[in-house]
Amino acid sequence: MVEHVEHRSGLVRTVLGLVPAQELGVVLIHESLLSVMPGAEYAPEIDMDKSKIFDILHRKLTGFRRSGGNTIVDHRGMFHGRDVKLYETLSKTTGVHIIASTGLGPERMLSGYFTTPQTHPPTPWPAEQFAGLFIKEVMEGIVVPRVERSGPAGIVTSIATQSGIVQIEENLFRGCAQTGMATGVPVSLQYGANALKDLEMVLSEGIEPHRVIIGGLDRLDAVKRKEAFAVAERGAYVALDHVGWSTREGYIDDRERARLIAELFEKGLGERVLISTNAVGCAKGHETKDIDFNYLLVQFVPILLQAGVLNEEIRILLEENPQRVLAVDAPATVKRETAAGSKQK
Amino acid sequence: MGKVNTVLGPIASEDLGITAMHEHIGFGLPGCDLDTQWWKKPEEAFDVTIQKLRRFREHDGKTFVDCTGIGNGRDIEYFQVLSRRTGVNIVAVTGFVAGDSALPYFRNKTVEYLTNLFIHEITVGIDGTSAKAGAVKVGVSREGLSELDQRIYRAAARAAVKTGVPIITHLSTEPELAIDIFESEGLPLNRVLMGHADVGQDADEERDKMIASRGGYVGFDTIGYDKEMENAPYWSRPRQDRVKHFLSFLEKGFLERAVISADANCCALGWPGLKGHSVNYLFEEFIPDLRKAGVAEDVFEQLLVRTPANFLTMQEPSLKANPLSNNDIGCVPIIKS
Numbered sequence: 001m002v003e004h005v006e007h008r009s010g011l012v013r014t015v016l017g018l019v020p021a022q023e024l025g026v027v028l029i030h031e032s033l034l035s036v037m038p039g040a041e042y043a044p045e046i047d048m049d050k051s052k053i054f055d056i057l058h059r060k061l062t063g064f065r066r067s068g069g070n071t072i073v074d075h076r077g078m079f080h081g082r083d084v085k086l087y088e089t090l091s092k093t094t095g096v097h098i099i100a101s102t103g104l105g106p107e108r109m110l111s112g113y114f115t116t117p118q119t120h121p122p123t124p125w126p127a128e129q130f131a132g133l134f135i136k137e138v139m140e141g142i143v144v145p146r147v148e149r150s151g152p153a154g155i156v157t158s159i160a161t162q163s164g165i166v167q168i169e170e171n172l173f174r175g176c177a178q179t180g181m182a183t184g185v186p187v188s189l190q191y192g193a194n195a196l197k198d199l200e201m202v203l204s205e206g207i208e209p210h211r212v213i214i215g216g217l218d219r220l221d222a223v224k225r226k227e228a229f230a231v232a233e234r235g236a237y238v239a240l241d242h243v244g245w246s247t248r249e250g251y252i253d254d255r256e257r258a259r260l261i262a263e264l265f266e267k268g269l270g271e272r273v274l275i276s277t278n279a280v281g282c283a284k285g286h287e288t289k290d291i292d293f294n295y296l297l298v299q300f301v302p303i304l305l306q307a308g309v310l311n312e313e314i315r316i317l318l319e320e321n322p323q324r325v326l327a328v329d330a331p332a333t334v335k336r337e338t339a340a341g342s343k344q345k
Numbered sequence: 346m347g348k349v350n351t352v353l354g355p356i357a358s359e360d361l362g363i364t365a366m367h368e369h370i371g372f373g374l375p376g377c378d379l380d381t382q383w384w385k386k387p388e389e390a391f392d393v394t395i396q397k398l399r400r401f402r403e404h405d406g407k408t409f410v411d412c413t414g415i416g417n418g419r420d421i422e423y424f425q426v427l428s429r430r431t432g433v434n435i436v437a438v439t440g441f442v443a444g445d446s447a448l449p450y451f452r453n454k455t456v457e458y459l460t461n462l463f464i465h466e467i468t469v470g471i472d473g474t475s476a477k478a479g480a481v482k483v484g485v486s487r488e489g490l491s492e493l494d495q496r497i498y499r500a501a502a503r504a505a506v507k508t509g510v511p512i513i514t515h516l517s518t519e520p521e522l523a524i525d526i527f528e529s530e531g532l533p534l535n536r537v538l539m540g541h542a543d544v545g546q547d548a549d550e551e552r553d554k555m556i557a558s559r560g561g562y563v564g565f566d567t568i569g570y571d572k573e574m575e576n577a578p579y580w581s582r583p584r585q586d587r588v589k590h591f592l593s594f595l596e597k598g599f600l601e602r603a604v605i606s607a608d609a610n611c612c613a614l615g616w617p618g619l620k621g622h623s624v625n626y627l628f629e630e631f632i633p634d635l636r637k638a639g640v641a642e643d644v645f646e647q648l649l650v651r652t653p654a655n656f657l658t659m660q661e662p663s664l665k666a667n668p669l670s671n672n673d674i675g676c677v678p679i680i681k682s
Contacts, residue, residue, distance in 0.1 A: 037449055037450045038375070038376075038448045038449045038450060039375075039415075039416055039447070039448025039449055039450030039451050040450040042415050042416055042448070042450075042472065043450060043451075043462070044462070044465050044466075044469070044473075078379055079376060079379060108449060108452075109449050110376070110449075111374065111375035111376035111416075111446075111448055111449070112374035112375050112376065112445050112446040113373070113374040113375060113376030113377040113379075113380070113615055114376055115445070116374070116445045116446075116486070116487045117374070118374065118578065118579075118616050119579065120546075120579035121487075122487045133379065133380060136381070143378075143379055143381060145378035145379055146378045146384055149381070285450045
């Protein structure tokens, strides 16, 4: 209970600044707003009309707000279309809190600057170098490339290749853990082939388990291995973040997902569970699942109730758990900001 | 004689004048813009770039070929302003510096897609502007000529055949494989500049001879990356080694197959660049070195004016080019001994 009191007073880094965690309301923790496959912006067939992009995202965020949603976390990191100035405007005009992420991955979405630097040999970036890049995005602000730094990143994220984490992704995961420890923001990771193994690797950096979210745990292979239970028992957060997806796409369907959630509560692990839809508000240059930000509230909550999940448990899933994990770890914040502040003077 | 696409529109080949064939306004590996350690004040970057281009004009330089591919910092509107303000013609390229600097969106594309992309940039415009590319850039990845590199080479060859622009390569590693691709697409080797043949770790006089004998251009186009310079990058080499290498190439009778350029950045984007290096090294250091070695003045006219014009002039497009035939047209030797 002591922990709860502390985090209730915690602050969250949104694109418009610090917000008390308890004001976040209903949170979707793993979503994407603008998602651009790196390079698509240079392709003549891709329409990057920013007014159209704004309209689409504005409509979807308004729909989410009308369905009772309050906060969205854009978890695609720094190199997949993230447009923090656009997110600021969207947050102001829709009233939805937006938390932007720093981070990179998976390997196939990296670019030459990180994988083949102009050194001989071209050694890919180590964890410390990634951490340096990510920490600055939390402490000094998100980059608008070659223009300025903007509002702070509120979470650090990465993704491993689903067939198994590769070396540079391990560097990314470790760099994320270092970022979490240095700044107090939570670390959100999509596991590769083995969630528990990836989690242990990250914990070996020294980060507390309750600062780590493992995503993708409603994947068929993870459910078969009961990884959600193992990850929650280890003290990390379990993200069942493909609500609305089904076996055709490699995930359990909503009824099974609801049963899994009920079971996690029965085992006393409900306080470690997060749910989200991995929806993309506006995709450029890649295919995506067609799902709205209000799907979870409108379609999935009734399924949860049918599965016997209590209203209070749904509140824990959608409000209390994400608020607790998104609240920046206070001691780290104070320490780092003092250091950064003195450097600026 | 013909025309060449510049960022301000096509110009007559006769108007190219002294041309630097492989340069950069600013190059950086994709993603470097996310790292603030490289950010410069735009007014300072503009100032230093203008100074270098103005000095290039003072050396009578008239045309600057920017070999920065898609996603490496190629910035067409900026090039247009620079060209207007300095009077230097700037030729932009389509294509990629190498497969490993192509961004994820392009990595899994087919040869057909890449061909159409390059043709679009040559015939319609780049990044939504009406500025058209004057050449196609291709190159070798750090691990060697990768499968993606080869797809880009093939697409570049098809685009070159269809539009008449030439190809400029980054590195001349694994030349046989590269040449096989060009020739199998019906592109004569005299439409290809095999670049960076002078880099330290990759110098190979037999290879240079093979390329030139088959009609290709050999690029001594990293001139000024001298080991003697402070913080010289890994591809640099002792200054006099490069001079000797180049003189040896001329002595074999390949003057008309030789290209010189500096591969310098006016203002580097994602790396420190080489302090003090610019396109002007050609006039201030390299040509004086050649003079000292007894090279005659008319050689410089060939290197800096006639060869670039021959190479850059757009050929009659062969819109019905058949990629499966005409292997022989790629091999006509154009050597003058």
